[in-house]
Amino acid sequence: MSSGRLQLRKTMDKLSKAVFFLATSFGIIALAILLYNIISQGIGWLDWQFLTSFPSRFPEKAGVKPALIGSLWVIGFTAPVAFVVGLGTALYLEEYAQKGRFSRLIQININNLAGVPSIVFGILGLGLFVKNLGLGRSILSAALTMALLILPIIVVASQEALRSVPQHLRNASYALGATKWQTIWRVVLPAAFPSILTGVILAVSRAIGETAPLVVVGAVGFMSFVPNSPFDLFTVLPIQIFHWTARPQEEFRYIAAAAIMVLLAVLFTLNALAVYLRNKYQKRF
Amino acid sequence: MSIIEVTDLNLFYGERQALFNVNISIEDKSITALIGPSGCGKSTFLRTLNRMNDMIPGVTITGTVEVAGNNIYEDNIDVEVLRKNIGMVFQQPNPFPKSIYDNIAFGPRLHGITNRSELDGIVETSLKAAVLWDEVKDVLKKPAYSLSGGQQQRLCIARALAVNPQILLMDEPTSALDPISTAKIEELLVELKKKYTIVIVTHNMQQAARISGVTAFFLNGYLIESGETDKIFTAPNDPRTEDYITGRFG
Amino acid sequence: MSIIEVTDLNLFYGERQALFNVNISIEDKSITALIGPSGCGKSTFLRTLNRMNDMIPGVTITGTVEVAGNNIYEDNIDVEVLRKNIGMVFQQPNPFPKSIYDNIAFGPRLHGITNRSELDGIVETSLKAAVLWDEVKDVLKKPAYSLSGGQQQRLCIARALAVNPQILLMDEPTSALDPISTAKIEELLVELKKKYTIVIVTHNMQQAARISGVTAFFLNGYLIESGETDKIFTAPNDPRTEDYITGRFG
Amino acid sequence: GCGSANKPAEQGNNKPAAEAPKLSGTIKADGSSTVGPITEAVAEEFKKANPGVQVTVGISGTGGGFKKFTAGETDINDASRKIKDAEKKAAEEKKIEYIELEIAKDGIAVVVNKENTFVDKLTVAELKKIWEPDSKVKKWSEVRPGWPDQEIKLYGPGTDSGTFDYFTEAINGKEKASRKDYTASEDDNTLVKGVSGDKGGLGYFGYAYYEENKDKLKLVPIDNGDGKALAPNIGNIKDGTYKPLSRPLFIYVSKASLQRPEVKAFIKFYIENAPKLVKEVGYVPLDEPKYKELLTKIQ
Amino acid sequence: MTNNQPIVAKKTKNKRDFGIRSFLLLCASVSILTTVGIVFELLFETINFFREVSLFDFLTDTEWSPTFQDKHFGILTLLSGSFLITLGASLVALPFGLATAIYLSEYAPDRVRRTIKPILEILAGVPTIVYGFFALTFVTPIIRAIFPTAGVFNALSASIVVGIMILPMVASLSEDAMVAVPRSLRDGAYALGATKMEVATKVVVPAGLSGIIASFVLALSRAIGETMIVTIAAGATPKLTLNPLESVQTMTAYIVQVSLGDIQHGTIEYRTLFAVGMTLFLLTLLINIIAQWITRRYREEY
Numbered sequence A: 001m002s003s004g005r006l007q008l009r010k011t012m013d014k015l016s017k018a019v020f021f022l023a024t025s026f027g028i029i030a031l032a033i034l035l036y037n038i039i040s041q042g043i044g045w046l047d048w049q050f051l052t053s054f055p056s057r058f059p060e061k062a063g064v065k066p067a068l069i070g071s072l073w074v075i076g077f078t079a080p081v082a083f084v085v086g087l088g089t090a091l092y093l094e095e096y097a098q099k100g101r102f103s104r105l106i107q108i109n110i111n112n113l114a115g116v117p118s119i120v121f122g123i124l125g126l127g128l129f130v131k132n133l134g135l136g137r138s139i140l141s142a143a144l145t146m147a148l149l150i151l152p153i154i155v156v157a158s159q160e161a162l163r164s165v166p167q168h169l170r171n172a173s174y175a176l177g178a179t180k181w182q183t184i185w186r187v188v189l190p191a192a193f194p195s196i197l198t199g200v201i202l203a204v205s206r207a208i209g210e211t212a213p214l215v216v217v218g219a220v221g222f223m224s225f226v227p228n229s230p231f232d233l234f235t236v237l238p239i240q241i242f243h244w245t246a247r248p249q250e251e252f253r254y255i256a257a258a259a260i261m262v263l264l265a266v267l268f269t270l271n272a273l274a275v276y277l278r279n280k281y282q283k284r285f
Numbered sequence B, C: 001m002s003i004i005e006v007t008d009l010n011l012f013y014g015e016r017q018a019l020f021n022v023n024i025s026i027e028d029k030s031i032t033a034l035i036g037p038s039g040c041g042k043s044t045f046l047r048t049l050n051r052m053n054d055m056i057p058g059v060t061i062t063g064t065v066e067v068a069g070n071n072i073y074e075d076n077i078d079v080e081v082l083r084k085n086i087g088m089v090f091q092q093p094n095p096f097p098k099s100i101y102d103n104i105a106f107g108p109r110l111h112g113i114t115n116r117s118e119l120d121g122i123v124e125t126s127l128k129a130a131v132l133w134d135e136v137k138d139v140l141k142k143p144a145y146s147l148s149g150g151q152q153q154r155l156c157i158a159r160a161l162a163v164n165p166q167i168l169l170m171d172e173p174t175s176a177l178d179p180i181s182t183a184k185i186e187e188l189l190v191e192l193k194k195k196y197t198i199v200i201v202t203h204n205m206q207q208a209a210r211i212s213g214v215t216a217f218f219l220n221g222y223l224i225e226s227g228e229t230d231k232i233f234t235a236p237n238d239p240r241t242e243d244y245i246t247g248r249f250g
Numbered sequence D: 001g002c003g004s005a006n007k008p009a010e011q012g013n014n015k016p017a018a019e020a021p022k023l024s025g026t027i028k029a030d031g032s033s034t035v036g037p038i039t040e041a042v043a044e045e046f047k048k049a050n051p052g053v054q055v056t057v058g059i060s061g062t063g064g065g066f067k068k069f070t071a072g073e074t075d076i077n078d079a080s081r082k083i084k085d086a087e088k089k090a091a092e093e094k095k096i097e098y099i100e101l102e103i104a105k106d107g108i109a110v111v112v113n114k115e116n117t118f119v120d121k122l123t124v125a126e127l128k129k130i131w132e133p134d135s136k137v138k139k140w141s142e143v144r145p146g147w148p149d150q151e152i153k154l155y156g157p158g159t160d161s162g163t164f165d166y167f168t169e170a171i172n173g174k175e176k177a178s179r180k181d182y183t184a185s186e187d188d189n190t191l192v193k194g195v196s197g198d199k200g201g202l203g204y205f206g207y208a209y210y211e212e213n214k215d216k217l218k219l220v221p222i223d224n225g226d227g228k229a230l231a232p233n234i235g236n237i238k239d240g241t242y243k244p245l246s247r248p249l250f251i252y253v254s255k256a257s258l259q260r261p262e263v264k265a266f267i268k269f270y271i272e273n274a275p276k277l278v279k280e281v282g283y284v285p286l287d288e289p290k291y292k293e294l295l296t297k298i299q
Numbered sequence E: 001m002t003n004n005q006p007i008v009a010k011k012t013k014n015k016r017d018f019g020i021r022s023f024l025l026l027c028a029s030v031s032i033l034t035t036v037g038i039v040f041e042l043l044f045e046t047i048n049f050f051r052e053v054s055l056f057d058f059l060t061d062t063e064w065s066p067t068f069q070d071k072h073f074g075i076l077t078l079l080s081g082s083f084l085i086t087l088g089a090s091l092v093a094l095p096f097g098l099a100t101a102i103y104l105s106e107y108a109p110d111r112v113r114r115t116i117k118p119i120l121e122i123l124a125g126v127p128t129i130v131y132g133f134f135a136l137t138f139v140t141p142i143i144r145a146i147f148p149t150a151g152v153f154n155a156l157s158a159s160i161v162v163g164i165m166i167l168p169m170v171a172s173l174s175e176d177a178m179v180a181v182p183r184s185l186r187d188g189a190y191a192l193g194a195t196k197m198e199v200a201t202k203v204v205v206p207a208g209l210s211g212i213i214a215s216f217v218l219a220l221s222r223a224i225g226e227t228m229i230v231t232i233a234a235g236a237t238p239k240l241t242l243n244p245l246e247s248v249q250t251m252t253a254y255i256v257q258v259s260l261g262d263i264q265h266g267t268i269e270y271r272t273l274f275a276v277g278m279t280l281f282l283l284t285l286l287i288n289i290i291a292q293w294i295t296r297r298y299r300e301e302y
């Protein structure tokens, strides 16, 4: 145990802190550059008129109203459905199911669905919700499709969260005569809640930025009215952004940037509540 | 009258047998001490009495455990009622990551008590019974994790008392406590004995001698012998019991 | 010769003061027992000796702790070296989620030992020293969590011994152990005292009396008195010490 | 010209406005992403005059659009090519009758890097030599003797786009017959980036994308074999003299839908305003008389 | 305070617990039904596809050109693209994500952690098309400055940016797994003289491994499924290559291209989309089965 080795360990320790910090900065810097790019292009175009207008062939008159409202509609259905089904699946697998073939089958399924490209979910949504269930090319079809798409993220994150709740906490609850569900509801879920929320944040983030499956399910590219029921036709922000960036005129790229700012603002607002709750509930054992 | 009657109990962790053919009957309104070297199966046995072993995957059990005349391993037994009436304090303190107050109120709330002043009363009574009230009465809203180890253990005792059980299983409840708190808990147990049946695992021979009416000695998964505490400590039947008890002072 | 010299030590958890003006000097190659009621600051004090309190956010410290003549709270102190040389066993067993073998080998590996047979040797010696070898020698590759509570605690003692420290801090190391294991650990400590300095928190008065040369009594964050164990147990200076010690039997 | 193109648009604006309260309902258009912007522009203007009518424009590509159109899901299909036989059959099976309206023209621009000084024009034969399926051309010198020994880097649209189909048909003589080792991208703006970033670059895409990026690209005049090399512009795309790389854009309207007053009003409005709106979104309108013909076609 | 209820009671039929259990089972079945649905949607046209194209050609041809007149159906080309992108993305996201997680859970003060984590999570919500242009206009020029042979469209740029996109998934979920590691374990290691880095890498990471691996699997799945970034930054050029400086196409990018493009339904080109989708599906299934098998082995051995 030479002091040389100790010196090395100390140096490694110092170095590692720097390395870990730099790695963290990598993500932050990437985000900063991205945001700078977006904001510097879009900021001049983002105003109240932009939020409240319909799309137009004139960039200065164009707005994101139907896309913004469409996105809110879709996510408003997607998030709760995916949350309930995802958490339910995780609870079943971690707390109820026997660790046997059946739960392994579900597990493989979930991991596998995580890797299925989003467009294939679109094809499924088209066949299942639009055609077979007769929901049509509607907000509801889109939301359910999206819910299936983000389900694996929520399930996997929730499973890990449930798994990390120490067994002795469950024991304490059972010993007081709690039923399984009482134990889950009052002890396990509160302790697992922060990490479950991380899954929700990541999943909702994904849902709100997706384009391809919604195109297949039937989001339109242009509409000059706003949907006002879950059975209406709709469009969403990413599709609007996609179409604007494909236009030849440069100005459309700027309003696309402005629309991206709107999308990120929506995302961050939606996440804020989850982040707040996560910070509130997070405890170290 | 015996309230717990264990017959031919065997327990396996997967392939590995941890309890061998245990037979014991436990008197109502008494304190029974379980003693024996580390790893001999005391905690395992204790957990069979309120079916906490159900929680451990791979555990299989043969034989019967009758509580108040019913075999608790029968299929149609309501384990929640069983566990509510058989309180348990674990070897290691395991408070919930909640406030001190919410830890105690947890059980009563489970069983339907929501009235605030009633809860307040239960919290106070239970904390006083576990000799913790004075230390925490001003910080009831603080997280239970900021308590010292011994305080956490007393909190867990208070939590078990708060649901008002009829039988109390305690796995070395005072091993993390100082003598004064220990003495107070012992006093409490002696007091509780009037109404409740208590089964306690302890490594502390004096404790067993001081408070228990019956002592059971475990070794390698076998119940070597059980009987009146006085007798076990002075004239045990089995030489191994004698070895163990005197080993302490040897 | 004193190896640890604590002067005017105050410790705060955030706003709340947990140690008040503690002054004590601890002899080299001796066993010092820390006693006192639950929550009085024994664990807190113990952790100040190897700066484990650094890990808890919001802890502030005033005063000095000198180990072998150096104030360990100075900026340029190498805490890793300090902690390697000052082993610690905690109040609750905390094995790593690794195999038994890897738990023991963890420390030696940290400090550069990679040779397999050398590690094997250390693992065996340490487990033997902690009176655990016979029970686990065939299952060294099994997860440490499958051990009973007492076995886990002995594993943690073995783990601390494996890095060959000069000072050992022990926080109620035997509170989860049965009398036989306890007696063996005590023997071990008496043996170790020849080479090492040991500071031990205990709730067991007899244990303090049996093994320690010096006993220090804490109350509400104050070091009430410290001195030769015989004296503390027979003729303490402070009435509160007397109350506490006799309270045990009162 | 511009002035006259505005006139019908204004008429179109005013007249339905008076009738507006009568019209309501939803009109669904879908199809080509090339034509989509025109239909969107029309829908935008139409809405001002007829707030009661809701128009949606989907952009699932010409083929995707026809799939919905021939299943009776949409009223109008935007198309950057003519309907194909299989699609006709599908429509027949579902008893969907339709009319085809050519509403604009689009040119395909061939461009090279701004720093390319030697390319003055390309003949159709040379383009074919570069792009034909088994083409081995790797260097500019292999295209025309005297050009430098510089590597040629090819950029083109994704193989499922109308532009690709049209270009391969026009240059290589058969739809989708093309060399494969070129750099393809789905997005024309991305192709602009490619050619403008690559000294040896050569690419083709919609004329509008050249218009908007004039400063970054060099337009290549195309020699149709008659010795006259023409660089595309509004004029020669419109009158068809920019050959062979100008293509027609269509909308298909379901006859059944056309029975609905709001659809009829919309299509009428579409044709009347096309001259102005087509230009505004970057394409080339047809000659005035052609639109007159279309108007009679929907009566 | 006496309790005179019978200690042992017969189970009453607990309808609520049964209801909850059934509901949760229903939730869990959704994933199976989804899979069945996907297979069902893909299977029919996949069979039609293989009526026209032999499996042998599909697996051995080195060219992929269903949308050209001269058609080839060598899936290896798209596979190599998917492989390059996923590999590249994991080389970015796994080390950086894990290091970020370690920094946040072990080094960063609580306030910093609470701020940085949600900020990083924004990265997960940036629309992929934005990433695509970011790759093309920001990352690609840097790559071309370093490697002059790199094309305007190249796999490297796309995979780096895909890596950035999935980074928060690794970082956030791994961080959660590490935070859940009990403090007593850290204390145990510190008391043996471990440095912070050693505690992080030798105790915390192994203890949180199951969560960390789960985050890796999710992130890589997302990388495999990513389309838009690849479409924009790596071009749409199927090429059998392992050179990251070349333009490639992935399976998923191809699927999007075809399903959103001007392809006639019912043609062989159209059917490729289902064959590719099915291939990808089976491939990820295979990987998952292997992964599950490995983790099970690993967990048992400990």
Ligand SMILES: Nc1ncnc2c1ncn2[C@@H]1O[C@H](COP(=O)(O)OP(=O)(O)OP(=O)(O)O)[C@@H](O)[C@H]1O
Binding pocket: B146, B147, B148, B149, B150, B151, B176, B177, B178, C013, C018, C037, C038, C039, C040, C041, C042, C043, C044, C045, C056, C091
């Ligand atoms: N992390 C912490 N944050 C705040 N207060 C704490 C923390 N740890 C301990 N305390 C408080 O400091 C006091 C001393 O605690 P300590 O753990 O040192 O007691 P102890 O003498 O070891 O008791 P025991 O015998 O029960 O282990 C107690 O009142 C306790 O509640």
Ligand SMILES: Nc1ncnc2c1ncn2[C@@H]1O[C@H](COP(=O)(O)OP(=O)(O)OP(=O)(O)O)[C@@H](O)[C@H]1O
Binding pocket: B013, B018, B037, B038, B039, B040, B041, B042, B043, B044, B045, B056, B091, C146, C147, C148, C149, C150, C151, C176, C177, C178
């Ligand atoms: N979950 C488990 N899986 C496998 N073996 C176990 C498990 N729990 C305990 N054991 C084993 O069963 C035996 C009895 O363990 P138990 O915890 O009952 O001992 P104990 O008498 O309570 O010891 P201690 O006094 O140390 O707490 C031990 O050998 C232990 O290793």
Ligand SMILES: [Mg+2]
Binding pocket: B042, B043, B044, B091, B171, C148, C149, C150
């Ligand atoms: Mg035990």
Ligand SMILES: [Mg+2]
Binding pocket: B148, B149, B150, C042, C043, C044, C091, C171
């Ligand atoms: Mg303590």
Ligand SMILES: O=P([O-])([O-])[O-]
Binding pocket: D031, D032, D033, D034, D035, D060, D061, D062, D063, D079, D080, D160, D161, D162, D163, E261, E262
């Ligand atoms: O979208 P297109 O059919 O015009 O390529």
